[in-house]
Amino acid sequence: MSDKEFKRLSEFIHTEVGIKLPSSKKVMVEARLQKRLRLLGKAHYRDYYEYLFSPEGLEEELVHLIDVITTNTTEFFREPRHFEIMNEQTLPLWRSENGSGRPFRLWSAGCSTGEEPYTLCIVLSEFAARSPGFRFSVMATDISTRVLSMAKNGVYPEERLAKMSMELKRRYFLRSKDRAKRLVRVAPDIRRIIDFRRLNFMESFAFPEPLDTIFCRNVMIYFDRATQERLLQKFCTQLLTGGFLFIGHSESLTGMDLPLRQHAPTVYRKI
Ligand SMILES: C[S@@+](CC[C@H](N)C(=O)[O-])C[C@H]1O[C@@H](n2cnc3c(N)ncnc32)[C@H](O)[C@@H]1O
Structure with missing residues (x-):
């Protein structure tokens, strides 16, 4: 993923979800997105982007992208x-x-x-x-x-x-x-x-x-x-x-x- 592509994705995520993704998270995001690319049969990030920013992608893919970037750690009686x-x-x-x-x-x-x-x-x-x-x-x-x-x-x-x-x-x-x-x-x-x-x-x-x-x-x-x-x-x-x-x-x-x-x-x- 090029720096420009990562910037576009992080701006999109910030607007849609509120989460900030500093460039230090690029490797983590790339690793987690690989699975989505494989599942969707996309060879390159630019193909994934094209899909993500299409009307269909915005409807279907955003929910999966959110799962990729959010951290869900939790436990019973956390912070008791x-x-x-x-x-x-x-x-x-x-x-x-x-x-x-x-x-x-x-x-x-x-x-x-x-x-x-x-x-x-x-x-x-x-x-x-x-x-x-x-x-x-x-x-x-x-x-x-x-x-x-x-x-x-x-x-x-x-x-x-x-x-x-x-x-x-x-x-x-x-x-x-x-x-x-x-x-x-x-x-x-x-x-x-x-x-x-x-x-x-x-x-x-x-x-x-x-x-x-x-x-x-x-x-x-x-x-x-x-x-x-x-x-x-x-x-x-x-x-x-x-x-x-x-x-x-x-x-x-x-x-x-x-x-x-x-x-x-x-x-x-x-x-
Ligand atoms: C680390 S978990 C916290 C769970 C629990 N509140 C706790 O303290 O154990 C953070 C949760 O916030 C959700 N989240 C992140 N961005 C959100 C948003 N824009 N709107 C609603 N929920 C969001 C994530 O999906 C994730 O499940």
Whole structure:
């Protein structure tokens, strides 16, 4: 891939997906794109580009290109402090302010293969078991259709639950009948709760009902600062006053002009 071709691709990706691809990523992108070229029977990157930028390519290929360039690493109970904060602070606060009049609404934005929204469902279900009348809804979105279908399926290798207590495993997961496969599946009651949808943060979005909590962790890290700030503004319009935003531990809102006040490191409250 020539430098010029890489530049064109990275500009296209930045506009469509918000992800910046510095030239240091060229080798990685080339390696990952090889598989697409092979599958499509394209001999050169320029043939792939011709297809990608054609009306058909924009319709069909963009979704695959997104899968090639996005990083989907995630895990159950990742950054566990956030779940402690929910349990000990934000959920009891919400409950004292809202009682049981309406459901608590949460959005896992950039949910990857589902470990984050399922963890949140577990945390919320445990809270509901201790708080009679507490109801909740969970929406989970991602740009990648590949990770979304894995998330909806809810099947994981057993070792992904290694850090989870026996009690939670028993309550929220089913083991594969074929033990040799060492797979687990999220219990149907939990799978049913989550409304999984495809959403590209670069598009405009508005939900019929505003949210009480948004988790957007380890997604913005791939965006430049202007893109991050625009996205955060959009999150703020979807978040109720008094609602909470959780971001990844390596992300920061410092210096941004947003209607948010820090509640704890990487946890913000809308004002
Ligand atoms: C590293 S994963 C983070 C998963 C989870 N939030 C966590 O912290 O474990 C980042 C996810 O963001 C998604 N993503 C990247 N760009 C996006 C965009 N423009 N719109 C929506 N999702 C995007 C990717 O597909 C990927 O699944």
